[in-house]
Amino acid sequence: MSHIHDEQVKELELKALEIRQDIIKMLLEAGSGHSAGSLGMTDVFTALYFHILHHDPKEPEWADRDRLLLSNGHICPVRYAAMAHAGYFPREELLTLRKFGSRLQGHPERTKIAALENTSGPLGAGLAQAAGLAYAAQMDDKKWWTYVVTSDGEHGAGLHWEAMLFAGKNRLGKLINIVDRNNIQIDGTTEDIMPLEPLKEKYESFNWHVIEIDGNDIRQIVEACNQAKAVAEQPTCILAHNIPGRGVDFMEGEVKWHGMPPNAEQAEEALRQLDELKKKLKSDHR
Amino acid sequence: MLNDKMKLTKDCLDLDCVEMVPTRNGFGEGLVVAAKDNENVMGVCADLTESTRMLAFKEEFPERFIQLGVSEQLLVALGAGLAMADKVPFIASYAMFCPGRAWEQVRTNVCLNEANVKIAGAHAGVSVGPDGATHQAIEDIAIMRPIPNMTIVVPCDANQTKKATLAVAEMDGPVYLRFGRDKSPVFTTDETPFEIGQAQVFRDGTDVAIIGCGMLVHRALLAAEELEKEGISCLVLNNHTVKPMDREGVLAAAKKCGAVVTVEEHQRRGGMGSRVAEILAEELPTPIEFVGADDQFGQSGKPEELLEHYGMGTEGIAEAVRRVHKRK
Numbered sequence: 058m059s060h061i062h063d064e065q066v067k068e069l070e071l072k073a074l075e076i077r078q079d080i081i082k083m084l085l086e087a088g089s090g091h092s093a094g095s096l097g098m099t100d101v102f103t104a105l106y107f108h109i110l111h112h113d114p115k116e117p118e119w120a121d122r123d124r125l126l127l128s129n130g131h132i133c134p135v136r137y138a139a140m141a142h143a144g145y146f147p148r149e150e151l152l153t154l155r156k157f158g159s160r161l162q163g164h165p166e167r168t169k170i171a172a173l174e175n176t177s178g179p180l181g182a183g184l185a186q187a188a189g190l191a192y193a194a195q196m197d198d199k200k201w202w203t204y205v206v207t208s209d210g211e212h213g214a215g216l217h218w219e220a221m222l223f224a225g226k227n228r229l230g231k232l233i234n235i236v237d238r239n240n241i242q243i244d245g246t247t248e249d250i251m252p253l254e255p256l257k258e259k260y261e262s263f264n265w266h267v268i269e270i271d272g273n274d275i276r277q278i279v280e281a282c283n284q285a286k287a288v289a290e291q292p293t294c295i296l297a298h299n300i301p302g303r304g305v306d307f308m309e310g311e312v313k314w315h316g317m318p319p320n321a322e323q324a325e326e327a328l329r330q331l332d333e334l335k336k337k338l339k340s341d342h343r
Numbered sequence: 344m345l346n347d348k349m350k351l352t353k354d355c356l357d358l359d360c361v362e363m364v365p366t367r368n369g370f371g372e373g374l375v376v377a378a379k380d381n382e383n384v385m386g387v388c389a390d391l392t393e394s395t396r397m398l399a400f401k402e403e404f405p406e407r408f409i410q411l412g413v414s415e416q417l418l419v420a421l422g423a424g425l426a427m428a429d430k431v432p433f434i435a436s437y438a439m440f441c442p443g444r445a446w447e448q449v450r451t452n453v454c455l456n457e458a459n460v461k462i463a464g465a466h467a468g469v470s471v472g473p474d475g476a477t478h479q480a481i482e483d484i485a486i487m488r489p490i491p492n493m494t495i496v497v498p499c500d501a502n503q504t505k506k507a508t509l510a511v512a513e514m515d516g517p518v519y520l521r522f523g524r525d526k527s528p529v530f531t532t533d534e535t536p537f538e539i540g541q542a543q544v545f546r547d548g549t550d551v552a553i554i555g556c557g558m559l560v561h562r563a564l565l566a567a568e569e570l571e572k573e574g575i576s577c578l579v580l581n582n583h584t585v586k587p588m589d590r591e592g593v594l595a596a597a598k599k600c601g602a603v604v605t606v607e608e609h610q611r612r613g614g615m616g617s618r619v620a621e622i623l624a625e626e627l628p629t630p631i632e633f634v635g636a637d638d639q640f641g642q643s644g645k646p647e648e649l650l651e652h653y654g655m656g657t658e659g660i661a662e663a664v665r666r667v668h669k670r671k
Binding site for chain 1: 406407409411412414416417420421422423424425426427428429430432447448451452455456457
């Protein structure tokens with residue numbers, strides 16, 4: 058259990074803004090990629106890499122590390138940026154995203170970078186792999202936790218529900234599924250395309266413990282993971298409601314930014330806005 | 344004549360004497376032995392524990408067995424997760440459903456992910472019989488062949504299936520192990536060598552090389568006996584590893600005979616024979632005939648009558664040999 062103090066929250070909020078700025082720079086340089094989801098989930102990845110996960114960037118393959126899988130691989134810019142900030146590889150490498158010869162593939166490949174944990178992109182398969190890992194850990198009585206970030210849109214895939222059934226049946230208490238609940242997918246809003254609500258009740262009926270949070274609130278993210286860790290007999294689903302494009306006003310909540318990178322002018326404005334937020338945060342005495 | 348070095352069973356061509364056992368039984372026996380040798384070996388099944396012959400493993404190692412129900416995509420993706428935790432999962436279903444239904448998971452979660460997952464595909468081929476076309480996988484090799492990192496093994500009898508199961512448990516990397524439902528002749532012995540990627544000359548000959556995989560290899564030997572009487576000398580190559588294929592073995596057989604017939608319980612398009620044709624086209628263009636389904640689905644019937652109907656029986660193989668022999 059790892060509680061968090063106001064000062065730590067503020068530090069992480071600042072870190073999240075820096076990571077968002079790197080995401081903007083990466084996407085601009087790459088000329089393609091997914092802006093909205095990456096920015097929306099930055100607070101979750103910041104909280105995970107800088108407070109929640111037991112891991113060691115200096116020894117990435119440490120056998121007892123917590124496993125973090127990313128199922129909706131298209132938001133990998135946020136994972137890459139968070140990993141670079143945590144010290145897994147140099148930040149300069151972030152600008153190779155999606156380029157020929159880069160380890161930072163457009164969708165993540167496990168074999169390219171240590172501790173990337175899984176190859177993903179085709180949606181719906183992350184929870185199943187995480188369930189396999191968590192099952193193996195449970196049968197061998199390992200101490201580590203398996204975290205997986207899944208998207209709301211990929212709940213359209215039957216495989217995801219197969220994995221939900223399995224995790225509930227086997228009471229995978231050390232499995233935490235953080236759902237990127239931003240209500241958008243490529244073709245529109247999740248509730249227009251194939252309604253998921255009531256999602257909490259759906260998970261509960263599959264024998265999951267469910268926590269709903271503001272996925273852009275670092276304290277809530279940390280506390281939800283703490284609460285999840287106290288639940289031994291059920292897997293936990295954290296429905297992390299977040300604003301896609303968070304931190305850049307013209308991207309926030311806009312479906313069109315799902316799979317679009319900023320152009321030079323938009324990137325400049327985005328970086329400026331994020332700088333403003335940093336200044337505001339630094340001057341904010343809580 | 345039969346190759347003594349292969350230590351095939353005595354009287355293996357005498358159908359009155361030869362023992363008949365489904366290849367899947369060899370998988371069931373092999374899995375138990377593999378699990379005794381390696382505590383990381385696991386068995387995962389999608390509601391077909393008995394018919395895939397995973398039952399013996401389940402009974403001996405209940406703590407290492409996972410039942411998933413009818414969830415073949417989960418079977419593959421979850422298997423990848425187990426492999427990422429250093430387990431050696433054997434995942435079993437009918438070939439039609441896994442790999443059939445779960446192709447993308449095999450490609451992304453297993454092969455691209457370099458996960459050490461062993462796919463056991465039961466009930467491949469038209470010899471599944473009365474269940475009909477829905478359950479007769481004859482396209483599975485074609486969908487597995489082009490995926491990088493995948494090894495494909497199609498053993499010729501129950502004995503060899505057991506050896507193959509042990510061998511793939513020891514190797515690191517994704518494998519598709521294919522076997523059938525119906526009883527088929529056991530004609531290899533404990534002394535018969537087996538190595539992944541090493542095709543085996545079961546019968547030597549000079550006129551036509553019959554290159555087969557799976558239980559039809561025995562029928563190829565029977566056909567070769569018949570053809571000998573007609574003055575056509577056939578070499579029979581047991582090409583059990585479809586990928587990576589024994590290029591040298593295939594080329595040597597083709598070079599020696601100057602004509603080739605490929606034999607498999609699969610579509611002619613995209614199967615083991617197609618790979619043989621690719622190798623020959625690249626290095627040694629050779630007249631070739633393909634025994635397999637000709638762009639058709641299977642249907643209900645007895646295994647034997649289905650094999651005859653689709654030209655995969657002894658006479659069908661012999662006909663293909665006569666055709667290619669004329670083209671030399």
